[in-house]
Amino acid sequence: MTGRSGVERQIRAIHEALEGKDFENVDEANAYLAQLMASGEPIETDISKLSPERRAQELVYSALEAEDRKKLELARAALELDPLCTDALLILAQDYEDIEEARPLVERAVEAGRKSLPPEYFSDPQYLGRFWSIIETRPFMRALAYEADMFYLLGELERAIDVGYEMLDLNPNDNQGVRYDLAVWLVTAGQDAEALDLMNSYGNDISASFPYLRALIAFRASGDNSRARKLLGKAFDANPYVLDVIREEELPAAPMHYGVGDYSEAVTIARSQIPLWAENGKFVQWMSRAANRRYPY
DSSP: OOHHHHHHHHHHHHHHHHTTOOOSSHHHHHHHHHHHHTTSSOOOOOGGGSOHHHHHHHHHHHHHTSOHHHHHHHHHHHHHHOTTOHHHHHHHHTTOSSHHHHHHHHHHHHHHHHHHSOGGGGTOTTTTTOBTTBGGGHHHHHHHHHHHHHHHHTTOHHHHHHHHHHHHHHOTTOTTOHHHHHHHHHHHTTOHHHHHHHHHHTTTOOOSHHHHHHHHHHHHHHOSOHHHHHHHHHHHHHOTTHHHHHTSSSOOOOOSOOOTTSHHHHHHHHHHHHHHHHHTHHHHHHHHHHHHHHOOO
16 A cells, blocks of 8 residues: 555554553553554554544545546545545545636635534644644645645635645644745745745755745845855755756656655756746846856766
8 A cells, every 4th residue: 555545544544543442651552553563464444433534534545546437436425424524525626627617626625624623623732733743634734735726826826825824833844845835925926025934934944945946036136146146056056957957848747756856856846936937037047057157067
């Protein structure tokens, strides 16, 4: 079992295997878990003992591993069990090619995700700020991410920014990487100071996305000066492949995964920031000249 659905399914199965057990200490719980996992086979959940909501989520996990019609059938079956099954609504939304047509389902998914979680999750410090690490919150966080992207694609920039900030409030660790898009959206909206504040709040970030954005902000503020050149040098150090990507005849498709500093990350950065670079045409020329000086061969 691979992919997101397999990982989450296993996490839920492990939680459910430990529920109701009266362990005296953590070591005893770990020993029990090690015994369950000793065979190397995935821990199976007894579907018959699950609530309708959990059975619906299991159908969603199966849907994410299915193809086309079967995927949609499983998503609809999940909604019959649980009308608030957020991931099922997102699967149906993703079947639309037109984002405007998908909008009602996306907004319904966000509302369903919010309703499916206990109210205290949004107010009690025990939960607030720990979203995503709490497995039950993940469908809602996925719905918010889809909604934010939807707003951006529809030109509703301020709404995309608001959702991005909400996601970071709920999960400052930002397992979904919304900070990278949010920083781009802020710069797009002319909110450079806010973008810099956001990037500074993730001072230990090792992605190359922020260095390229910092270089752009500096260049469009003051042009070619020592500070802008220094920041661009840091961007090249973080990932030198970005220029290779934008020199391609066609922009490569978005990768499913990427590694820090590799070509796939460069594709991700270029796809995210090219609209900004296009608005600041001289930036690409300046960046290209600097790259030619730095990498003459």
